[in-house]
Amino acid sequence: MNRHFPVLLLGMLGLGPRPATAQLQVSGIRNLAFGTVIAGIPTTVTPTDPSRSGQFEFIAPTNSTVRLDLTLPTALQGPSAATMPINFGSSDGLIVGTAPGSVPTRFNPKSNRTYKLTSARNEVFLGGTVSPAINQPAGSYSATVTLTVTIQ
Amino acid sequence: MQTSFKAVTAAMATLVVLGSATLQAQTNNASISATAVVQQPINVTGAVNMAFGNVFPGVTKAIALTDAGAGRFDVTGQSAAAANLSFTLPTTLVSGANTLPIGSWTGEWNGANSPTGGTNFTPAAALTPVTFSPTGTLFVFVGATVTPATTQPAGTYTGSVQMTVTY
Numbered sequence: 103m104n105r106h107f108p109v110l111l112l113g114m115l116g117l118g119p120r121p122a123t124a125q126l127q128v129s130g131i132r133n134l135a136f137g138t139v140i141a142g143i144p145t146t147v148t149p150t151d152p153s154r155s156g157q158f159e160f161i162a163p164t165n166s167t168v169r170l171d172l173t174l175p176t177a178l179q180g181p182s183a184a185t186m187p188i189n190f191g192s193s194d195g196l197i198v199g200t201a202p203g204s205v206p207t208r209f210n211p212k213s214n215r216t217y218k219l220t221s222a223r224n225e226v227f228l229g230g231t232v233s234p235a236i237n238q239p240a241g242s243y244s245a246t247v248t249l250t251v252t253i254q
Numbered sequence: 255m256q257t258s259f260k261a262v263t264a265a266m267a268t269l270v271v272l273g274s275a276t277l278q279a280q281t282n283n284a285s286i287s288a289t290a291v292v293q294q295p296i297n298v299t300g301a302v303n304m305a306f307g308n309v310f311p312g313v314t315k316a317i318a319l320t321d322a323g324a325g326r327f328d329v330t331g332q333s334a335a336a337a338n339l340s341f342t343l344p345t346t347l348v349s350g351a352n353t354l355p356i357g358s359w360t361g362e363w364n365g366a367n368s369p370t371g372g373t374n375f376t377p378a379a380a381l382t383p384v385t386f387s388p389t390g391t392l393f394v395f396v397g398a399t400v401t402p403a404t405t406q407p408a409g410t411y412t413g414s415v416q417m418t419v420t421y
């Protein structure tokens with residue numbers, strides 16, 4: 103019997119966390135890409151933009167309630183420590199399930215949001231506005247956006 | 255053996271509780287980037303008017319790109335960036351109710367302020383690809399031909415040549 107205990111214990115170690123991990127997957131699909139912007143001219147990307155909006159995807163159990171938290175930058179980092187402001191409006195977030203009949207819902211990406219899932223697979227889209235200064239140094243700018251999903 | 259069995263049972267119970275707690279507050283995350291490329295704004299200046307000077311009825315007159323009367327636009331923008339030119343061109347110069355045909359447009363763009371050594375093109379509404387110099391300058395030279403009729407009324411004839419530059 104003693105020989106069986108370690109095997110049983112190892113089985114428990116494996117079975118405990120594994121199903122939980124498989125229940126929630128979050129992926130970054132597409133960058134929020136403003137493309138070429140002109141110094142002094144703000145540029146906006148809407149969350150419905152099919153090629154430039156940011157996109158995440160998460161998979162969680164249907165009918166579960168999840169909380170979405172987006173960690174948003176206030177500026178993009180550029181060459182020689184230059185920064186460029188980036189802002190997110192109150193309807194720059196959009197979530198939609200992939201199940202038939204799912205209704206897209208706009209939300210404020212600056213606030214966490216609780217969402218009752220009607221689909222297992224869900225898409226989160228993000229828009230925003232960059233505001234380059236008139237003397238904004240030329241070059242490539244970027245920052246990181248993180249989506250954290252919590253099953254409640 | 256009994257002691258060992260109890261210890262293992264306690265460990266199993268603890269693991270089950272931990273497993274359930276993880277299920278109820280499971281968190282995961284992923285990141286993307288927000289990206290942009292900043293370029294300098296384009297500034298276009300009509301630097302030199304096209305000037306045919308005196309022309310005579312029945313005598314066609316052309317302005318070559320290297321002539322003093324050639325038109326010139328000065329442009330600044332993002333260094334080494336690609337852009338496009340397009341033109342709105344008159345078909346006639348106007349003097350009151352009288353008109354003077356103008357056509358046979360010629361052009362050259364150059365990163366340096368010189369009507370030679372650049373790239374020749376035909377000014378038109380269709381886009382012409384160009385490239386800013388490493389210092390962000392672009393010079394565009396324009397020539398054309400006027401064709402006065404043998405009965406062309408005397409007078410001062412003018413028209414507008416508009417050039418648009420876009421990234």
